[in-house]
Amino acid sequence: MRRLAPVAAAAAITALLLAGCSAGGSSDTGAPAVEAPTGGVAPEPQVDGESADAQFADRSVITTGWMSITVDDPIATAEDVAQLAERAGGRVDNRSETPGTGTQQPRASLTLRIPADELDGVVEDLRGLGTVTSVSMDASDVTQQRQDLDARIEALTASVDRLRELLATATTVTDLIAIESELTTRQAELDSLTQQRDWLVDQVDFSTLTVELVTEAVAPDPVPDDFWSGVVAGWNALVAFATWLGVAVGVLLPWLGVLVVAAAIVVVVVVLATRGRRHRGPAPTATTPQHEASRNDTPRA
Template identity: 70%
Template sequence: MRRRLVPAAAAAALLALLLAGCSAGSSGSEAPMMEPGQQAPQVEGEDAAGGTAADGAKLAERSVITTGWVSITVDDPVDGAQRAVDLAEARGGRVDSRSETPGTDAQPPSASLTLRIPSDDLDPFLAELRELGTVNSVSMNASDVTQQRNDLEGRIDALTASTDRLQQLLSEATTIADLIAIESELTTRQAELDSLTQQRDALVDQVDYSTITVDLVTEAVAPDPQPDDFWSGLAAGWNALIGFATWLGIAVGVLLPWALAALVVGAIVLVIVLVATRSRRQKPPAPGPTPGASDPAAPPVPPASDAASQPPHERTPQA
């Protein structure tokens, strides 16, 4: 029994020596021993939280798409639209759409713009835009697309590396079958890479340039303020009543010709029905059978005897 324990103890000692040597060899890459209260030296490019400076910058950089709508009352919407365009171009922006309607007898003038403003200059641009006239309403919306942008960037990087690898394999191919297979796969990957690149570029453009829709109107079409006391409420109710009466008069004027036409058609139909009813009542009854005429459907009458048919004075008495 003791003979079996000796080799086992020797093997355990040898294993302990090997582990000690491995730990001693790896101690060169570990941090040196520190005194109590001494802080570990930071690696270059690493922050106090344990992450690198690049990771901190990536977390601080957010991708946000900002859209907004502004309604402004001005004296001349066409001139106000040109001033808004000048303000946008001065900030490095651009005009995506522009619509202007000059004033006529039927409708007041108005203008509508869709402007793309650099996101960093959005607040100063809005402050300058408020000086064009009286701001009726402002609506802003922000959407965070950081995750979507990171996903696109990751897929683009993976497809770029895959495309480069396929191009390298294409240059090293020796058979026609390999060339055809690699070119087909390379075409598919390149098309997908181009599509993702276009999506990424469009997303980046929306992040870098905020979209602002500007509606310029006059006092005639500007929204009325809400009543805030009894007299303003009374005035608002009276104006609503006048507006309803005006609308009702217009509706009656529109429907009156149709009502007259329907009345004429109804009168004509009524006259035709009355004439038809009167002519039906005055129609003579059908002629009946004449007296003495035999009915064809009646059974035949047997002929009378000769004596019965003779006159009374010519009859001879029978014995």
Template identity: 65%
Template sequence: MRRRLVPAAAAAALLALLLAGCTAGAGQSDAPVMEPGEMAPQQQVEGEDAAGGTADGEQFADRSMITVGWVSITVEDPVDAAQQAVDLAEARGGRVDSRTETPGTDAEPPSASLTLRIPSDDLDPFLAELRELGTVSSVSMNASDVTQQRKDLDGRIDALTASVDRLQQLLSEATTIADLIAIESELTTRQAELDSLTQQRDALVDQVDYSTITVDLVTEGVAPDPQPDDFWSGLAAGWNALIGFATWLGIAVGVLLPWALAALVIGAIVLVIVLVATRSRRSKPAAPDTTPGASDPSPPAAPPASDAAPQPPRERTPQA
């Protein structure tokens, strides 16, 4: 039993050392190690100009910038101009992420909207070509510096790549099932993290390499009808307004007429039901009371009239 525990303990200790080394390697700086007798970087540039020790152009070239812009152009035919803009973008090595075109109608002029991805190095020449399509009414550009974010992702990806390589080597050298399970679990976790960071870095690089430009292509709006300036033009304007009101009124009546008919039919049905119920109550006779001992509801019979005339009252004779 102790012989089996010794290789497992050794593999666990080796795995712990490997993880500690990866963590420490990710936090170390990239400063080079100087050999004895080698001058420090500060000593090597003492003879150079302090202001021009590192060229500004080289520093700017090493920066990672994400450029997002919006351009509005007034053209005669937005749909045709949209196709021309797409051709210009594809000729520069770009692509189209989204495209929307709206044909013109009587109430709305035509328009088009494009979302283009242009190589960052060709952005300025592309904008110059885009201005030739029509009259530029507005331009908005925004640049974000993501140099540090990209460096951090690159450093983490390098450290995780080295860690995955070492774990794969340990996996090939493992001799017990416990070692295989432990190494495979850690390898799966680190490989998933490496894939996630790689996708983030690729998306960031794509945004840096290709600028995003939204192009809105519009045409001049339809001029409003002139206001009447004399009697006949006022009369024509009033007549047109009357015709328009009558047309609108006819439409409103046509919409409300089915509802009015439906309400009339329902009201007639309810009225008929109420009349029938009222008449049935009036024509129904009252039911006789069959309760024992109840008095006869008919009025009492009058006493028979006597044929004899009524006798006057007798006078009483006072007694002595």
């Protein structure tokens, strides 16, 4: 017991010193100690604003949007939309324009790639080009996917480096072939993962915004509801028909001339052939020897 007493005393002193150091370390942080309520679990400490902002900044979010804007001239406004995207540091990935026809209104569609931090400003600028009839935004968090790709790329990069070191120190042909085969396989997988990560980073850094530009439909002409409006409508219809008929005649006139010439040639050929037959007369009838003998045997009167 006398031998164990100094050991116990030293252990007690060490425990006290450790407890003092722990207390001093906790008091230096300046945060009050959290006591757990009886029969419960101590609540987790709250995260301050700076930590929350840091976590939000580390997130990877893909944002896609769609806007429909009614403007006076969709074709001309499409150029303004493209310039807005370029000024914001973005680009136009797809652009289609449909001019107006008698049965279809003009429209234009653009697919924009806008830097993620400039998307809100571009949307506000687009609102000033016309009347926004529809807006849709969608955000997809791909933080876990990006972290997984980064981890796999890092591990594969280290593996490829080790294989290259082994390849440099290989002494037999068998080892050399085996290492080269494995190195080729892992390098191909590394390149594939790198391409996936680069595509994901591009989707995160540049938001995709599709802009549809349309115009209001022109109101149809009112239906005539009295005598004079009926006369005016009939006259307009007559003028339109006469115009259309003149155009049709103008289109058919060259063809009619060709048909007349062809018909005249056919008539001339037929007339010449008929006259030739009349001048030659009927063809003589050939007599056979039997007919000649029978004619000679006939008694004369």
